[in-house]
Amino acid sequence: xxxxxxxxLPALLVAALCAASWRAEAAxxxxxxxxxxxxxxxxxxxxxxxxxxISKVKLFDADPGVLRALAGSGIQVMxxxxxxxxxxxxxxxAAADDWVAQNVSRxxxxxxxxxxxxxxxxxxxxxxxxxxxxxxxxPAMTNIQQSLVKANLASYIKLVVPCNADxxxxxxxxxxxxxxxxxxxxxxxxxxxxxxxxxxxxxxIYPFLSLYQSSDFPxxxxxxxxxxxxxxxxxxxxxNAFDGNFDTLVSALSKIGYxxxxxxxGEIGWPTEGAPSANLTAARAFNQGLINRVTSNKGTPxxxxxxxxxxxxxxxxxxxxxxxxxxxxxxxxxxxxxxxxAKYPLNLGLGNSVLKNAKEVPYLxxxxxxxxxxxxxxxxxxxxxxxxxxxxxxxxxxxxSCYGIGExxxxxxxxxxxxxxQKQDPKxxxxxxxxxxxxxxxxxxxxxxxxGVDDSKSSAVASCGGGCxxxxxxxxxxxxxxxxxxxxxxxx
Numbered sequence: 001x002x003x004x005x006x007x008x009l010p011a012l013l014v015a016a017l018c019a020a021s022w023r024a025e026a027a028x029x030x031x032x033x034x035x036x037x038x039x040x041x042x043x044x045x046x047x048x049x050x051x052x053x054i055s056k057v058k059l060f061d062a063d064p065g066v067l068r069a070l071a072g073s074g075i076q077v078m079x080x081x082x083x084x085x086x087x088x089x090x091x092x093x094a095a096a097d098d099w100v101a102q103n104v105s106r107x108x109x110x111x112x113x114x115x116x117x118x119x120x121x122x123x124x125x126x127x128x129x130x131x132x133x134x135x136x137x138x139p140a141m142t143n144i145q146q147s148l149v150k151a152n153l154a155s156y157i158k159l160v161v162p163c164n165a166d167x168x169x170x171x172x173x174x175x176x177x178x179x180x181x182x183x184x185x186x187x188x189x190x191x192x193x194x195x196x197x198x199x200x201x202x203x204x205i206y207p208f209l210s211l212y213q214s215s216d217f218p219x220x221x222x223x224x225x226x227x228x229x230x231x232x233x234x235x236x237x238x239x240n241a242f243d244g245n246f247d248t249l250v251s252a253l254s255k256i257g258y259x260x261x262x263x264x265x266g267e268i269g270w271p272t273e274g275a276p277s278a279n280l281t282a283a284r285a286f287n288q289g290l291i292n293r294v295t296s297n298k299g300t301p302x303x304x305x306x307x308x309x310x311x312x313x314x315x316x317x318x319x320x321x322x323x324x325x326x327x328x329x330x331x332x333x334x335x336x337x338x339x340x341x342a343k344y345p346l347n348l349g350l351g352n353s354v355l356k357n358a359k360e361v362p363y364l365x366x367x368x369x370x371x372x373x374x375x376x377x378x379x380x381x382x383x384x385x386x387x388x389x390x391x392x393x394x395x396x397x398x399x400x401s402c403y404g405i406g407e408x409x410x411x412x413x414x415x416x417x418x419x420x421x422q423k424q425d426p427k428x429x430x431x432x433x434x435x436x437x438x439x440x441x442x443x444x445x446x447x448x449x450x451x452g453v454d455d456s457k458s459s460a461v462a463s464c465g466g467g468c469x470x471x472x473x474x475x476x477x478x479x480x481x482x483x484x485x486x487x488x489x490x491x492x
Contacts, residue, residue, distance in 0.1 A: 028348050029056025030316040037321050037421045038338045038453040042069030048340045048358040053350040058312045062103035070113045078117035083133055086121055090136035096143035105151045123164040138189050158199035162266040168252040173233035174244050177251030191258040200309040204267035207241035211277050224289030236301035247302040262309040269314035272343055274329030275399045284344040295349040320392035328394035362454040369419035369429035370412035372436040383431040384414045391417035402447035420452035
């Protein structure tokens with residue numbers, strides 16, 4: 001049945017049909033961000049996903065190199081309209097037609113890219129944006145939908161809007177969840193649009209950030225093994241932050257008349273370093289717990305037996321080029337390192353019991369830049385500042401895998417990070433004569449001195465959805481969710 005026909009069915013029947021389809025197709029996907037100085041060629045990354053049977057990927061834009069690599073892969077793709085593109089598309093049908101032609105139509109078809117979703121903006125309703133993008137969303141969706149109709153793609157490709165969890169709130173418990181007052185009207189319009197087309201409401205949820213933001217947040221409540229601090233909401237008891245946050249959204253949707261609208265998780269994950277609670281053990285425990293819960297089809301107290309439509313882990317790869325303003329952890333969300341090497345055992349529930357590493361990664365030659373042992377390092381601080389202002393040194397700090405390797409180790413790590421970022425240019429290892437090139441791997445223990453990737457074959461351009469991707473733009477809202485938990489527990 002065509003999308004237009006579905007729109008004529010009673011709303012409850014549409015919701016039931018959609019819920020049934022989401023239950024049948026729910027799967028674990030990944031976010032693929034490209035904010036990195038060591039980008040593996042897109043073909044290598046696509047092969048990595050296929051080797052791990054990952055069938056769904058969420059992008060933050062529509063990079064041509066990435067899309068060409070995805071052609072014929074069988075991987076279902078969500079492409080993104082960046083926030084910076086919203087105004088022009090909202091104001092011009094011709095602009096929408098051109099965007100669809102350039103970023104969708106040219107790639108789909110037999111042997112092409114299996115584009116299933118277009119994300120219209122990325123967290124456009126963040127309070128910190130002060131409504132900057134709010135008025136563009138519905139007009140942009142309307143124009144793009146018309147463009148898809150013209151291209152005969154409207155029945156296959158759905159439009160969604162990834163939202164930050166700051167779009168909704170609760171006075172105390174999940175059942176009291178509501179959308180922010182200034183968003184009630186547009187959220188009702190958005191939900192109506194999604195319901196009529198059979199698309200899910202997409203939300204980004206990050207329990208890690210609640211824990212990171214407050215020492216009073218119970219650590220066990222962030223995970224899935226049960227909590228000694230459950231939230232009691234009438235007959236429902238919440239033993240983890242994910243369920244509580246999810247059902248707060250369910251309640252908010254119910255209050256605008258769309259309580260059965262499917263919900264997909266656009267971003268969720270746990271970093272492996274950069275904070276005391278960010279480590280390999282915690283990341284594995286959270287992600288495996290999440291996957292096990294989703295694939296068990298248990299659902300949540302308000303949606304028993306109905307898991308999220310889809311769940312996109314954040315993230316596939318580390319992105320050492322991201323801003324560390326939110327915290328050093330921001331560069332370490334990947335389940336794989338920047339070069340596609342698995343960080344820890346993880347069963348994605350897709351057929352492989354553990355992650356498989358990327359193959360045929362085009363590394364630079366096996367050489368490193370280290371501190372010259374024959375030189376006095378008294379004047380090295382300025383050189384270290386330069387190196388770490390350009391390259392990634394976050395692993396050296398507290399909570400990092402290279403924390404505590406000593407002064408000379410710190411210097412060598414910083415020198416090498418810059419040297420690899422500069423594609424092993426010999427001049428980049430000078431540092432006033434304090435650096436030297438070595439062919440002996442200086443890695444020690446868990447501290448890995450990287451060898452860069454020859455990304456000259458990669459055409460991917462770093463993308464962040466025209467503003468922020470991951471969690472960098474939503475940090476301020478964490479205080480609210482921590483406050484809400486504490487209030488639920490009677491501590492605030």
